[in-house]
Amino acid sequence: MSRRYSVAVAGATGAVGAEFLQLLTERSGFPLGELRLLASARSAGKTIEFKGESLPVRELTPDSFAGVDIAFFSAGGGRSREFAGDAVRAGAVVIDNSSAYRMDPAVPLVVPEVNGEDAVRHTGILANPNCSTILLLMALAPLHRLSPVRRVVVSTYQAASGAGASAMRELEEQSRAYLAGEPVVKEVFPHQVAFNLFSHNTAVDETGYNEEERKLVYETRKILHLPDLAVTATCIRVPILRAHSESVNIEFATERPTVEAARQALAAFPGVRVTDDRAANQFPMPSEASGKDDVFVGRIREDGSHPRALELFLSGDQIRKGAALNGFQIAEYLIAHDAVKGAMRP
Numbered sequence: 001m002s003r004r005y006s007v008a009v010a011g012a013t014g015a016v017g018a019e020f021l022q023l024l025t026e027r028s029g030f031p032l033g034e035l036r037l038l039a040s041a042r043s044a045g046k047t048i049e050f051k052g053e054s055l056p057v058r059e060l061t062p063d064s065f066a067g068v069d070i071a072f073f074s075a076g077g078g079r080s081r082e083f084a085g086d087a088v089r090a091g092a093v094v095i096d097n098s099s100a101y102r103m104d105p106a107v108p109l110v111v112p113e114v115n116g117e118d119a120v121r122h123t124g125i126l127a128n129p130n131c132s133t134i135l136l137l138m139a140l141a142p143l144h145r146l147s148p149v150r151r152v153v154v155s156t157y158q159a160a161s162g163a164g165a166s167a168m169r170e171l172e173e174q175s176r177a178y179l180a181g182e183p184v185v186k187e188v189f190p191h192q193v194a195f196n197l198f199s200h201n202t203a204v205d206e207t208g209y210n211e212e213e214r215k216l217v218y219e220t221r222k223i224l225h226l227p228d229l230a231v232t233a234t235c236i237r238v239p240i241l242r243a244h245s246e247s248v249n250i251e252f253a254t255e256r257p258t259v260e261a262a263r264q265a266l267a268a269f270p271g272v273r274v275t276d277d278r279a280a281n282q283f284p285m286p287s288e289a290s291g292k293d294d295v296f297v298g299r300i301r302e303d304g305s306h307p308r309a310l311e312l313f314l315s316g317d318q319i320r321k322g323a324a325l326n327g328f329q330i331a332e333y334l335i336a337h338d339a340v341k342g343a344m345r346p
């Protein structure tokens with residue numbers, strides 16, 4: 001019988017953990033052995049339905065990982081820092097969806113379609129990039145392969161899901177209250193999210209950039225192995241449930257690809273769907289991207305203000321390709337390349 005892999009999901013009751021379980025259900029070819037659901041003490045004792053079975057949620061502890069091959073962490077950076085080492089010592093490979101290890105030089109930061117080859121060099125932990133970075137890279141990488149990119153200017157329109165399941169509920173509840181003329185209650189976000197938008201809810205440092213914008217800059221450079229790539233970002237939270245959108249201006253170093261060449265390169269890239277119908281004014285929309293695996297890319301056009309720049313717009317499901325699906329694909333990549341154990345592991 002072919003090899004099966006025992007999988008633990010730390011953060012199984014969160015939005016991303018739930019999507020990871022959904023992917024395990026959908027992708028029936030995944031060679032799943034035991035499935036262990038882990039969460040905080042608060043959620044321990046609950047059960048989650050998986051393929052017709054009621055699986056118990058257990059408390060995440062240092063002893064949770066005996067016999068686990070692949071541990072997917074999406075329980076926040078604090079939990080990753082506290083327990084990822086235990087998982088690695090127990091022999092598991094950790095695929096971490098938090099920001100805890102992303103910029104650690106020893107930890108591969110991977111979008112499988114873009115830099116899958118980095119994954120096989122792991123020493124126990126791999127990091128899933130920030131959602132807005134993953135979506136940006138899906139459009140940037142095929143164009144960078146066509147002609148080297150020198151500078152990227154990105155503005156994001158980020159859904160509530162990026163702040164978790166409770167933020168999605170807050171958007172729904174605020175929308176209901178607003179339309180009923182009732183007071184809007186703010187618990188998760190610092191500002192009203194329904195019928196409003198605001199600068200991303202992460203700390204702004206002395207440079208004036210917030211943490212989400214800094215992630216886009218540094219993670220993009222790491223994934224593309226371009227430490228000097230010029231990237232600037234403005235990240236905005238919008239009243240959308242689960243798909244992020246981004247407006248992207250890309251300056252090429254020497255030669256701007258034609259719009260047609262860019263469109264073809266994007267259409268040929270796995271995981272990208274080009275939606276670019278000028279006559280019908282049909283372009284990427286979060287309502288269409290929600291629940292889909294593909295990142296939708298369109299509005300592909302020459303930047304009329306710069307001879308070497310292109311403009312585009314994209315939408316992608318934040319919980320799927322922006323988080324759970326990308327992590328799942330990292331696991332699939334490791335299995336396909338016989339690298340779950342990690343050849344470089346001490």
Ligand code: HSE
Nearest residue numbers: 130131132158162163
């Ligand atoms: N940092 C993102 C957001 C979530 O706040 O939308 C990325 O997983």
